[in-house]
Amino acid sequence: MAVSRGRSVLVTGATSGIGLLTVLELGRAGYQVVGTARSGEKAEGLLARARREGVEVRVVLCDATDPLSCEAAVAETAKLTDGGPWALVNNAGGPLPGPVEEIGDEAVRRHLELNLIAPVRLARMVIPAMRACGSGRIVNISSGSGRVNFPFVGWYSAGKHALESISDTLRMELRGFGIEVCLVEPGRFASSIWGRAQEEFSPGPATVYPAAAGLIRRYTEQGIRLRQPFPVARAVRRCLEARRPWARYPVGWDAWVGIYAEEHLPRVLTDYLKCMAIGACPVPPGSRGVLRFVTGGEKK
Template sequence: MSSSPIALVTGASSGIGQASAISLAAAGWTVIGAARRLDRLEPLRAKGVTPHVLDVSDDRSMVALVDDVIADHGRIDVLVNNAGYSVFGAVEDVPVEVARRQLEVNVLGLSRMSQLVLPHMRAAGSGRIINIASVAGRVSEPLGGWYHASKYAVEALSDAMRMELAPHGVTVSIIEPGAIRTEFGGIAAESLAEYSGSGAYAGQARRMARAHEQMFGSAAADVDVVVDAIVHAATARRPRARYQVPASAKAMVAATKVVPARVMDAAMGRMFGTHRA
């Protein structure tokens, strides 16, 4: 059994999950990095992260992961629920089975992972769950309805869990990244082309894809700002309920509280080129 704190990070094969797993390991944590593809996790061994296969849409896979970690280490101190992906396209265009998969992975997978670790955390009287949501869970864009729906749901579930778990010594923090330099822009562009690249929303989809590629390109914030928030939530004596990073994400969320919906809609339309000519 390890004397160092134990962190389980899902979606650790790339992006935010990979960077946070490496950072926690460098800080002396015992880190289990989980994702669907073991080959993409193997390079993390050299960084002190133990790879483990995980599919958050497969209950047996999730149960096996938690059972293995408990058997090996006796506890889980922090769960970073990072596994997820994005589907973009008009609500009308995205097939319902694709939308269902989006919610299955981003919402139910996160919830089930939390269900599996919580009995161990409650028994210990301590533990932290860190849910990677998004500024997309506070502010909606056009042609992103299903992705936004999944992130809004993560926000609501996290708020409920935070209150439920407070008497048991378990904290829940939400990380709300904004524009971070990752593969997100390219993935969104591909999704937009697939589901709304032709038909009534084709023009909007093309403009939206260009806007996303710019937003998540060189001008976006480095992933380190998100990693710093995750590490703070994992280690601070009193972690925050929410971390909005970078500063532009905090400003956008603040604007929604004071700007009328009609004005916000117009601003989004200009930003993403989806306003009516």
């Protein structure tokens, strides 16, 4: 039985972390939610959690990196939602940690397929039905890293930067059709992404970046202790409920502070502070005099 399109939402990567909490948040708010899962086992886990929470959720199988799987998932969602969802929440994504120098082309291609090409592909697939109805909403889950770069997570930031850029373009192209596009930019919250980061990173024995392994290990260990991403799920709901949503929704104090610093402080200072914070990089050559001027002194 199809549900009313006006409150229907398709959420990708819905079986854990931000995606799972978003599905539950929207379900409790009265939206008809369809979540994607990569396997039947993960789908059953999502349905079981939803039943425990007293939330109705429908699930479709989808591997976001497979165009045919995406087509099948969108077609099934269209049957469940009377022609297609009113909103799409692109949450599926993953990390690619490590020094830029040591990450090969194939790993980069897989990473960008998941974090950039897949969400745009899914948006292209649902836009025609949204345009035909004269309304719709696309929410892309980015990251504070979409605007703030750190060492050893360069490709993750690059993918999120690109997602933010294409989202800006889509927002301008689609507004005349009644379709709004916005970004959610979480800071650091508990997520399975931290465990996957540890699994993805395997430095070679001859690496010249020994600090990278320690940094990723600390990220993984800290990730277990981070707070759950309930504020991110609530930000997604605000995107859907707002008559005119913001272009960007930073979530978490670290995202707000990092973005403000990146946009307002001298680059030489933000480079220094980020390298100092992770203990992974020397002070950029020639920058000490500038740092003394900006900071009023220099730490020894």
